[in-house]
Amino acid sequence: MLDMQRRLSNPFYALTSLPATAMGFALCIQISALSWLLSTKYHLDIHEIGIVWAAGPLAGILGQVIIGFISDKTWFWGGRRRPFILIGGTLAALSVFLLPRIEMVADLLGVTNLLVIAVIVALTLDLSINISFNPTRSIIADVTPEGDARTRGYTWMQTISGFWGVTAYLIGAYIDNYALISVGVVIVLLFSVLPVFLIKEPRDLAPETTASAAIAAGSTSTDWPQLWKLWTAHAFSWFGVQAMFVYIIAFIQQHVVAPGATVAESAAQSGHLIAISFAIMNVVGFLLPALVLAPLGARIGRVRTQAACIGIMAAAYFGIALFARSPASLYVLMAVVGIGWAAVVSLPFAIMSEKVDKRRMGYFMGLFNLSVVLPQLATTVVGYVLKDAADKSVLFLICGGCLAVSSVLWLLVKDGAPVSTAKPALATAH
Secondary structure (H helix, E strand, O other), rough: OOOHHHOOOOOHHHHHHHHHHHHHHHHHHHHHHHHHHHHHOOOOOOHHHHHHHHHHHHHHHHHHHHHHHHHHHHOOOOOOOOOHHHHHHHHHHHHHHHHHHHHHHHHOOOOOOOOHHHHHHHHHHHHHHHHHHHHHHHHHHOOOOHHHHHHHHHHHHHHHHHHHHHHHHHHHHHHHEEEEEEEEHHHHHHHHHHHOOOOOOOOOOOOOOOOOOHHHOOOOOOOOHHHHHHHHHHHHHHHHHHHHHHHHHHHHHHHHOOOOOOOHHHHHHHHHHHHHHHHHHHHHOOOOOOOOHHHHHHHHHHHHHHHHHHHHHHHHHHHHHHHHOOHHHHHHHHHHHHHHHHHHOOOHHHHHHHHOOOHHHHHHHHHHHHEEEEEEHHHHHHHHHHOOOOOOOOHHHHHHHHHHHHHHHHHHOOOOOOOOOOOOOHHHHO
16 A cells, blocks of 8 residues: 555545546546537537437446446455456547547448437447446545545545546647547546556445444444435436536527627637636636535535535526626636536535445445436437527526526435444344
């Protein structure tokens, strides 16, 4: 074990963040480039783009749950999470490479329907990401104790991942998406493979708790009622987030792109606007978790912090629907959106990890992912709404409404780890 792991130093937290960063970088490429490529290069309609995006959540429904369950109970190549991070990272890098080569894949397979090939490529990429995303998050819980150290691990994850996410969007904005994809292949592979050989995973995952009664009992129980509340609140958050990711191009092309732009100019402008918007969102998203959200959560509670951030994000969405009619106004409001984004991708992991049996962390991370992928699937409906809507601002009214509901639902979740009163003999049942 490295000394920095033994001391839980900041460099160790940064190291544990890199595998999740690799998967996040791949996801940023997908967010920045996929809808843009499908719309401008392959000329798919907005509802068809939604169908392509739905392929990924389908992969995640089973992918993360199964991989999480298996990784809890296996040990090979010197780790529990390591094998799946290595395999998934390699496949994700390969899939990113194929993103702009849908026509080449179609020719190779002798298929003329680009929508079919786009779905296959998106499904392959998301399945690859899902193989790794669960273990990259679970490994942080495996190697950090409960409490502030666990929160620090996940806020560091978002800080490092967010920084590289911003880098991804800036490459797309100021060079082009093709350069982003080329850089991404290297980043995804490197950040997946190297760190896992430096992190020593514990062979046995004994349950932990900070409560003395649970220590005496030797067990932590899984608080199912609280988990259901948490998952429901998070699901409404992700519906609003995912719908924005997929369909913001329709809003931007109608309301923000310069009037009278040619098809080629509209394609170039919309790609640039999307990249800058998400870069700004992610700047806020990576600065806030470690610098603001972690200390604020320690002071007023992580759940209250989460609810407040989501409420602010909802207000920003309504602001975009009503006022974002220029690049400047869009960018300012996307910075406010970043406050909610910072919370969505950091605090829920720390909150959830203290409500479950640590020995089954991968399994519960997989179940947690259902509160992400099922809403992502549901956003397909938004594509058909936008197809017939004269004003694409309805996108942000729908998203804002979902975030507002999520903010209220988060207030029903209790802070803190569950305390088990079960006898030691019953602990193995969890």
